[in-house]
Amino acid sequence: MYLNDARETMRPEPRLAPESVPANRRKNMHLARIPQISPLSLISLLYAMSMYAFYQQGFIGRATFLAVAVVVLCFVVMFYCAFRFGLNARFGDQSLMLPQILAALLIMLTVAYLEQATQMALVPFVLIAFSFGIFRLSTASLILLLFGCLGAYLGIIALHGRAEGYGIGFRAELMQWFVLALTLPGMILVGKQIQNLRQLLNATRYQLEHFEEKSVRDELTGLYNRRQLQTELDRAKLQIDTLSIPFSICLIDIDRFKEINDNSGHLAGDTILKEFSCVARDSIRDTDILGRYGGDEFMLILPNTVLKGAVMHAERLRVYAHFLDFQKILPQKHISLSIGVAQYRRGEKINDLISRADAALYQAKQLGRNRVEWADAT
Numbered sequence: 001m002y003l004n005d006a007r008e009t010m011r012p013e014p015r016l017a018p019e020s021v022p023a024n025r026r027k028n029m030h031l032a033r034i035p036q037i038s039p040l041s042l043i044s045l046l047y048a049m050s051m052y053a054f055y056q057q058g059f060i061g062r063a064t065f066l067a068v069a070v071v072v073l074c075f076v077v078m079f080y081c082a083f084r085f086g087l088n089a090r091f092g093d094q095s096l097m098l099p100q101i102l103a104a105l106l107i108m109l110t111v112a113y114l115e116q117a118t119q120m121a122l123v124p125f126v127l128i129a130f131s132f133g134i135f136r137l138s139t140a141s142l143i144l145l146l147f148g149c150l151g152a153y154l155g156i157i158a159l160h161g162r163a164e165g166y167g168i169g170f171r172a173e174l175m176q177w178f179v180l181a182l183t184l185p186g187m188i189l190v191g192k193q194i195q196n197l198r199q200l201l202n203a204t205r206y207q208l209e210h211f212e213e214k215s216v217r218d219e220l221t222g223l224y225n226r227r228q229l230q231t232e233l234d235r236a237k238l239q240i241d242t243l244s245i246p247f248s249i250c251l252i253d254i255d256r257f258k259e260i261n262d263n264s265g266h267l268a269g270d271t272i273l274k275e276f277s278c279v280a281r282d283s284i285r286d287t288d289i290l291g292r293y294g295g296d297e298f299m300l301i302l303p304n305t306v307l308k309g310a311v312m313h314a315e316r317l318r319v320y321a322h323f324l325d326f327q328k329i330l331p332q333k334h335i336s337l338s339i340g341v342a343q344y345r346r347g348e349k350i351n352d353l354i355s356r357a358d359a360a361l362y363q364a365k366q367l368g369r370n371r372v373e374w375a376d377a378t
């Protein structure tokens with residue numbers, strides 16, 4: 001399952017209308033287009049350089065070299081324009097990898113046909129061309145490309161043999177073809193192994209992120225769990241000790257939740273926990289931290305908030321919760337909350353802070369529930 005999810009992330013992204021893409025993403029998409037042209041440019045540039053060496057050493061004529069240079073330039077400009085003006089967006093594979101590799105192979109095979117001496121450059125350059133395709137093309141496309149390339153090369157050798165006889169030159173060309181026929185599948189195989197490893201790596205990274213996220217969340221409500229609340233409390237304590245930023249906490253308990261479970265069933269209880277969690281989450285600031293402390297008890301950490309503000313927030317939350325409509329699952333239709341609030345006292349232990357909030361909560365229960373009580377700030 002995870003491997004599939006990771007594979008999913010590796011699929012080409014769906015094409016988006018330019019106006020639906022945020023500005024910074026558009027800029028990134030634009031930047032991402034530029035390296036896409038590199039396979040053809042790189043192979044062609046290196047190939048043209050090697051042809052220049054062949055020309056310098058007298059293996060090929062000036063006309064052939066110039067023809068190669070012009071064709072390479074035309075292809076590079078053509079693909080560059082396709083990327084620059086977004087024409088590639090019309091194709092499934094926006095990197096245009098297959099056409100780029102085909103263009104490179106076409107140039108090299110044509111030159112190999114016209115100038116036999118250049119065949120010694122063919123094997124390494126074909127390998128380079130295929131190496132670009134390994135991570136982008138499907139195995140089926142690669143195999144088709146492999147047979148196409150080997151078939152075309154064999155045809156060229158046959159044409160050479162027919163024109164010049166089947167002597168030692170022909171056999172040498174056949175040997176070269178044979179070497180290519182052995183190395184290309186080997187290279188594709190190794191490339192696919194690397195691709196699999198990459199997918200496995202992605203899957204592992206996905207799993208890790210997934211588990212990291214799971215380890216801090218409560219499964220039922222999706223809120224932070226108790227362990228993460230402890231971490232957040234430690235962080236808030238550190239902030240007040242170093243930056244003097246105050247913070248307060250609210251311990252929130254749903255009243256008579258056991259009765260709800262007993263009368264309406266555990267599933268109804270779960271629904272209430274989930275719905276209350278949603279409402280509470282929506283009612284807090286981005287900087288506030290809400291978690292499930294355990295059972296029907298929640299903790300709200302309010303950074304940069306003194307006791308008065310925390311009590312007001314708790315009161316608001318109590319009212320929100322009271323107006324939640326549970327008539328389908330509860331005979332009494334509504335739930336109520338008891339909340340204990342405490343502001344952190346500089347230097348005190350986190351457990352002491354929680355105990356004070358808990359004592360306030362206990363007091364709220366004692367005073368009849370459905371109310372907010374608080375611990376003295378001093």
Ligand SMILES: Nc1nc2c(ncn2[C@@H]2O[C@H](COP(=O)(O)OP(=O)(O)OP(=O)(O)O)[C@@H](O)[C@H]2O)c(=O)[nH]1
Binds near residue numbers: 259296
């Ligand atoms: N449905 C459901 N119930 C839970 C879950 N976790 C704990 N509980 C139940 O929540 C109830 C908590 O009850 P208490 O907090 O002890 O008491 P209460 O009924 O809320 O009474 P007061 O707090 O005094 O108002 C217990 O019956 C637990 O079994 C849960 O995930 N789902």
